[in-house]
Amino acid sequence: MARLLILGAGIAGHTAALHARSLLGSNHEVVVVSPNSQWNWIPSNIWVGTGYMKPEQVTFALAPVYQKLGVPFYQAKAVSLHPEGDSRQSKPFVSIEYTSSEKRGQIEQLTYDYLINATGPKLNFDATAGLGPEKNSLSVCTYGHAAQTASALEESIQRMKRGERQTLLIGTGHGNCTCQGAAFEYLFNVEFELRRQRVRDKARLVWISNEAELGDFGMGGMFIKRGGYITHSRVFTESLYTERGVEWITQAHVKEVLCGETAYETLDGEEKSVKHDFAMLLPPFSGVSLRAYNKANEDITSQLFAPNGFMLVDGDYAKKPYDEWKPEDWPETYQSPKYKNIFAVGIAFAPPHPISKPMTSVKGTPIFPTPPRTGMPSGVMARQVAYNIVDMMKGKASEPTRKASLARMGAACIASAGANSLSGSAVSMTIYPIVPDFNTYPDTGRALRYTSGEIGLAGHWIKHLLHFAFLYKAKAKPLWRVVPE
Numbered sequence: 001m002a003r004l005l006i007l008g009a010g011i012a013g014h015t016a017a018l019h020a021r022s023l024l025g026s027n028h029e030v031v032v033v034s035p036n037s038q039w040n041w042i043p044s045n046i047w048v049g050t051g052y053m054k055p056e057q058v059t060f061a062l063a064p065v066y067q068k069l070g071v072p073f074y075q076a077k078a079v080s081l082h083p084e085g086d087s088r089q090s091k092p093f094v095s096i097e098y099t100s101s102e103k104r105g106q107i108e109q110l111t112y113d114y115l116i117n118a119t120g121p122k123l124n125f126d127a128t129a130g131l132g133p134e135k136n137s138l139s140v141c142t143y144g145h146a147a148q149t150a151s152a153l154e155e156s157i158q159r160m161k162r163g164e165r166q167t168l169l170i171g172t173g174h175g176n177c178t179c180q181g182a183a184f185e186y187l188f189n190v191e192f193e194l195r196r197q198r199v200r201d202k203a204r205l206v207w208i209s210n211e212a213e214l215g216d217f218g219m220g221g222m223f224i225k226r227g228g229y230i231t232h233s234r235v236f237t238e239s240l241y242t243e244r245g246v247e248w249i250t251q252a253h254v255k256e257v258l259c260g261e262t263a264y265e266t267l268d269g270e271e272k273s274v275k276h277d278f279a280m281l282l283p284p285f286s287g288v289s290l291r292a293y294n295k296a297n298e299d300i301t302s303q304l305f306a307p308n309g310f311m312l313v314d315g316d317y318a319k320k321p322y323d324e325w326k327p328e329d330w331p332e333t334y335q336s337p338k339y340k341n342i343f344a345v346g347i348a349f350a351p352p353h354p355i356s357k358p359m360t361s362v363k364g365t366p367i368f369p370t371p372p373r374t375g376m377p378s379g380v381m382a383r384q385v386a387y388n389i390v391d392m393m394k395g396k397a398s399e400p401t402r403k404a405s406l407a408r409m410g411a412a413c414i415a416s417a418g419a420n421s422l423s424g425s426a427v428s429m430t431i432y433p434i435v436p437d438f439n440t441y442p443d444t445g446r447a448l449r450y451t452s453g454e455i456g457l458a459g460h461w462i463k464h465l466l467h468f469a470f471l472y473k474a475k476a477k478p479l480w481r482v483v484p485e
């Protein structure tokens with residue numbers, strides 16, 4: 001019997017677990033380690049953050065689902081990897097530390113034959129002074145943060161109802177943030193909520209981000225074909241901000257969040273600040289802090305992980321100027337070059353370089369988005385990696401055969417811009433490929449045929465439908481495979 005050990009039960013890890021368990025017979029084991037007892041459909045956290053949904057509508061308990069599937073589940077966090085075993089254990093193993101109330105703090109070793117690291121991001125609030133829900137700003141990254149943010153928003157709305165004016169600052173809290181799309185969704189859901197509660201005239205809404213221009217979204221922006229002409233996502237996004245009365249600050253590295261004021265540096269080196277009554281600023285991401293040790297118990301973390309904590313896989317990590325970036329730099333199989341039985345999927349793998357053009361302020365501060373890794377690609381790469389590992393466990397292949405490069409993959413994303421089944425809207429975007437390929441598509445880097453953007457009510461319905469569809473799938477209910485990643 002061989003064991004596939006999966007670290008992390010988020011979008012990527014849980015997808016890998018579902019597929020691997022359904023494909024492997026009872027001869028092999030699939031084991032999941034994750035610190036949270038709940039599964040969270042993170043994209044709907046933005047709706048928790050406005051009070052449109054409650055945390056229990058975006059979560060469910062993982063243990064009963066894994067019990068139904070026959071997947072041993074350890075509510076614990078992985079602490080260290082030992083890919084060669086150690087002096088007492090000949091097999092590779094992972095040290096885990098329990099987080100469940102019954103066993104909190106206890107350490108255990110779990111051996112594996114194959115390992116998937118799907119531990120997602122560490123929310124690195126410490127990178128910016130004063131950033132985060134324990135300090136001076138709010139977040140929607142977890143359902144707990146989002147619920148706290150909803151209370152703060154409600155308080156702000158009550159003040160507006162009493163006649164006070166409020167400034168709401170929404171965006172990214174560091175020069176190297178990703179996930180601009182999530183902050184964008186939150187911005188427009190707040191704007192919608194303010195209108196719904198008839199206090200929009202009392203609010204100044206300000207967007208702040210590290211993008212070079214609106215509509216970059218960490219993907220270097222995109223060209224889309226609309227009504228017979230080609231336009232850029234910057235034009236599309238600026239129109240939306242103008243139409244909904246949102247001010248914007250781009251090219252900003254947030255340096256410090258104080259109570260009621262955020263200080264930032266711009267690409268041209270200016271030091272500025274914006275005052276606010278409410279600030280929802282996403283943190284930058286790093287990898288979760290896993291260490292790695294060889295058989296002699298020497299620290300080999302730097303051989304498995306990039307300095308930012310993300311796992312090195314089969315990408316080309318050689319440092320190159322922007323002009324020399326190639327689609328081939330991007331990983332295809334997500335296999336560790338050092339240990340062939342280790343894989344990293346979702347946010348946990350180290351991208352070879354950004355997608356947006358790197359920019360540095362005149363003072364030398366890097367200010368540009370790091371690559372977005374949204375749910376659909378995370379799920380697709382997790383599925384492909386699970387299939388590859390299953391083949392290897394069953395002896396059908398000796399190496400990964402399926403590929404899932406972001407430079408050969410398209411993505412669809414629906415960004416909510418107001419949640420209501422009659423008056424809501426959402427921006428529906430498709431993009432192909434995610435990483436631009438200027439060799440194949442010299443003018444725009446992407447296939448215009450498959451790269452589109454449209455805003456409307458239908459997008460909201462689809463977003464809402466997908467909320468239920470993905471929760472249904474994650475609960476492994478009958479025919480869950482019909483729901484795509």
Ligand SMILES: Cc1cc2nc3c(=O)[nH]c(=O)nc-3n(C[C@H](O)[C@H](O)[C@H](O)COP(=O)(O)OP(=O)(O)OC[C@H]3O[C@@H](n4cnc5c(N)ncnc54)[C@H](O)[C@@H]3O)c2cc1C
Pocket residue numbers: 007008009010011012013033034035036042043044045046076077078079118119120121140141142179182288345346347348373374375376378413414415
């Ligand atoms: C507010 C918000 C809104 C978003 N909206 C969208 C959207 O509309 N569409 C979209 O496509 N994408 C969206 N995204 C992005 C999407 O959520 C991510 O792409 C996706 O969650 C990545 O999946 P993942 O499995 O890599 O990471 P996660 O889903 O974060 O999962 C990581 C898992 O690892 C676990 N873990 C952490 N540390 C350890 C450890 N030491 N050991 C074991 N397990 C560990 C975590 O508890 C978690 O279960 C949004 C993100 C945010 C923050």
